[in-house]
Amino acid sequence: MAISEKDVKHVAWLARLALTDEEVQKFTQQLDVILEHAGKIAELDVENVPPTSHAIPIRNVFREDEVGVCLAPEEALLNAPKKENQSFVVPRIV
């Protein structure tokens, strides 16, 4: 087994996903099959191979530091599930 139910529960916590017990079982089984396939890359010798994060070599993209147009607060809040006084409202934190 590449991944256990305990791992899946931990990963679901890290990913902020509430899973039912049935989902934990199902995903453990499915992720195990997928990870076994993905684990094929362990066969390759990658010693001294540099990693690629982007296929095109663009680095350090700068632009002029100019004041531009940005969203008005009302627009930025347009899709907020809950809002008040130009703020996003979330459940009490402290």
Next chain:
Amino acid sequence: MELYQMTIHELHEKLVAKEISAKEITESVFSRIDKVEDKVKAYLLITRDTAFEQAKDIDEKIAAGEKISPLAGIPAAIKDVMCTRGVRTTCGSKILENYVPVYTSTAVENLLREGIVMTGKTNMDEFAMGSSNENSRFFPTHNPWDLERVPGGSSGGSAAAVAADEAIFSLGSDTGGSIRQPAALCGVVGMKPTYGLVSRYGLIAFASSLDQIGPFTKDVTDCAIVLNYLIGHDPMDSTSVKIDKPDYTKALVGDLKGIRIGVPKELMAEGIDSQVKSVVENAIRILAENGALVAETSLPNLAYALSAYYIIAPAEASSNLARFDGVRYGYRVPDAEDLMDMYMRTRAEGFGDEVKRRIMLGTYALSAGYYEAYYGRAQKVRTLIINDFNRAFDEFDVLVSPTSPTTAFKIGERIADPLQMYLSDICTIPVNLAGIPGISVPCGMVDGLPVGLQIIGKSLGEEMVLRVAYNFEQLFGWKEKPNL
């Protein structure tokens, strides 16, 4: 011939000659939508009213004697992964069910500026994760060639809309094959341009180092026309490349003489349906008989592309989709006890199974203790795959393969087996990892279902890809249409 059956270039000629109006084209396409959409279910949202307003604007321009763009007055459908200001954009997800963007993606803006008539937003696998459109949280799209079969995915709605003549062309996005595979399964032309050629600003992110927007069209000429206006440097996307914009229609020259075409044996190997393989071999024979120099070649690391992809893409997705937390936009559970409860249940209810699977896969691959073995190693395998392509393009102008290992499969057939579903993209995924362009063109049928030929070019080699695709299209002369 009805107007809705025509191509962009045919309609443009008629518009310019004042034989028809943009309103008439729009009426024709919407009459077709009214007739077949119940069966196909390509659209998540139909924007009829604004479409007729856009058509009216173009007709006024024509009446005033203004020169119009080749895309002016052309009805086009947009995959629901691209933000459209004031027009609901769901990404096929419950978590964005009521999301109305306050800005428009650059790719769509580029086309609206040319005067397209937007018909609506098309169905897709949730967050572009899937190969069948069955992961849409709303309903599955049906393949116009056989309504019991999938249109492919994730841009299945956009492919089906063009195949069913419910739009003259459409836009999709392609992270591992999501334009090319549905194009193949629906018998239309679909292209994924070089990474960085089309701005990703306003494209809801799946895997940022792989995602690319591209067109679905009825022929290669239309593909070149749309590409002309789709591409261009965008300061809003830091991975957008700066190049002099070519006129891709100039690449459509009717000659294959001396063009070197490689056939990677890894993409013709096990897993490719034997009938699909023989249709593709016949297509390759046509290219060879008409002046192209065809030879088999080997890119050994392609055998590891699917494995590397299913680490890299979920890893990027797990990071990108962290933004859906119920705070700033989208769904939020109504009765959260505290902040953590809100996050956990909002995401559990908002996302479907495939999205959860990939978020967990990516989180796992990036987590302490596994990062090097999975993500770090996959990034190195990505380098090996790029090196294989670079070596191949020293020898060949383009590479060809089947686009999809099979024709359209039945709805429900693969949904319980995620790995089986992932194998649908075995021929298209390497192209995304390398960031290079690929097109799928119809090349025949198996049992009444279309097969696609994939043509792959080197980085920014769109012109050569289009030239080979155009020649094949002219030589093959495919005229089949689904019977709806």
